[in-house]
Amino acid sequence: MSDTPVDTSKRTWLIASGCAGAVGAGFTAVPFVSSFQPSERAKAAGAPVEVDISAIKPGEKITVEWRGKPVWIVRRTPEQLASLPRLDPQLADPKSQRKPDELTPVYARNENRSIKPEYWVGVGICSHLGCSPSDRFQPGPQPSLPDDWQGGFLCPCHGSTFDVAGRVFKNKPAPDNLEVPPHMYISDNRLLIGEDKKA
Numbered sequence: 001m002s003d004t005p006v007d008t009s010k011r012t013w014l015i016a017s018g019c020a021g022a023v024g025a026g027f028t029a030v031p032f033v034s035s036f037q038p039s040e041r042a043k044a045a046g047a048p049v050e051v052d053i054s055a056i057k058p059g060e061k062i063t064v065e066w067r068g069k070p071v072w073i074v075r076r077t078p079e080q081l082a083s084l085p086r087l088d089p090q091l092a093d094p095k096s097q098r099k100p101d102e103l104t105p106v107y108a109r110n111e112n113r114s115i116k117p118e119y120w121v122g123v124g125i126c127s128h129l130g131c132s133p134s135d136r137f138q139p140g141p142q143p144s145l146p147d148d149w150q151g152g153f154l155c156p157c158h159g160s161t162f163d164v165a166g167r168v169f170k171n172k173p174a175p176d177n178l179e180v181p182p183h184m185y186i187s188d189n190r191l192l193i194g195e196d197k198k199a
Contacts, residue, residue, distance in 0.1 A: 048194035050186070053119065061135060063124065066193045070124040070132060071181055073191065080137075080164045081118070083150040084111050087163050092170045093177055103127075105196060108180045113165040121183050121193065122166040124153075127176040131157040137164070153178075 049066045056062055056075040063070050088094040096104040096113060107115050114120045124132050133153035141147040144154060145161065152163040158173040166178030182196040 046194070048192050051191045051193060052189060053191050054189035056119075058118075059137060061137075064193065066181060069181075071193055072120075072122050072124045074120045074122075074164060076112075076118055076120060076164055079139075080151055081112065083139075084163065084165055087150060087167070090169055091163070091167045092172070092175075094167060096167070096177055098176055103176055103179045105180060105182055107196070111165070113167065113177070113180055115183070115185065119191075120165055121180060121191065123179040123181055125179070126155040126157070126160055126174050127168065127178065128155065128158055128160055128172075128174040131155050133160070133162060133178075136161075 046067055049064055049071075051062075051064050051073060053062075053073055053075070056073065058075050058077045059080070061072050061074045063072055065071070092098075096109050100106075100109060104113060112120065113122070126133055133155040136142065136145060136149070136154045137151045139149055139151045142149060144156075144159060150163065152161060153166070154161050155174065160172040160174035161169045162174075162178055163169070166180065168174045168177050181193055183191060183193045184196045186192050
């Protein structure tokens with residue numbers, strides 16, 4: 001056993017310095033570890049969006065943003081709904097069978113591509129090169145559209161056309177129907193886009 005005297009002040013100083021270093025390392029590590037968490041802005045960008053649809057009149061469309069994408073909510077008229085089955089022979093994927101898990105949730109794999117026939121919810125980005133199609137709801141002959149046009153969407157970039165269920169017509173540059181995002185109704189007049197747990 002050593003008889004060397006212990007310098008208590010030096011020992012206290014070493015313990016205090018070690019503790020201070022550990023606390024400092026902890027404070028340094030917390031922001032570093034926190035940087036791996038998504039920012040509030042990133043969380044908000046992916047968060048579901050709640051929309052009041054009570055003011056949309058038949059034949060009208062509103063646009064909301066979800067995950068940086070334009071999402072269209074179209075309230076279809078009885079005439080628009082009646083036209084959908086008649087268009088099947090002209091469409092590239094009338095039953096939404098191509099890429100069903102990617103583009104069309106199970107609850108929207110029907111003639112209307114919707115939960116409620118009256119409302120269609122779709123991402124307003126063309127499946128060709130990512131352009132945003134424009135509304136062409138008025139039926140009848142129009143520039144860049146067929147004479148028997150029933151109403152829908154026209155992508156002005158390369159001429160792809162879609163019906164009011166977002167289904168692409170045959171022989172167009174767009175390879176797929178417009179995407180239907182996950183969504184659900186939380187009441188008769190309120191729609192939640194980005195979540196479909198109850199659908």
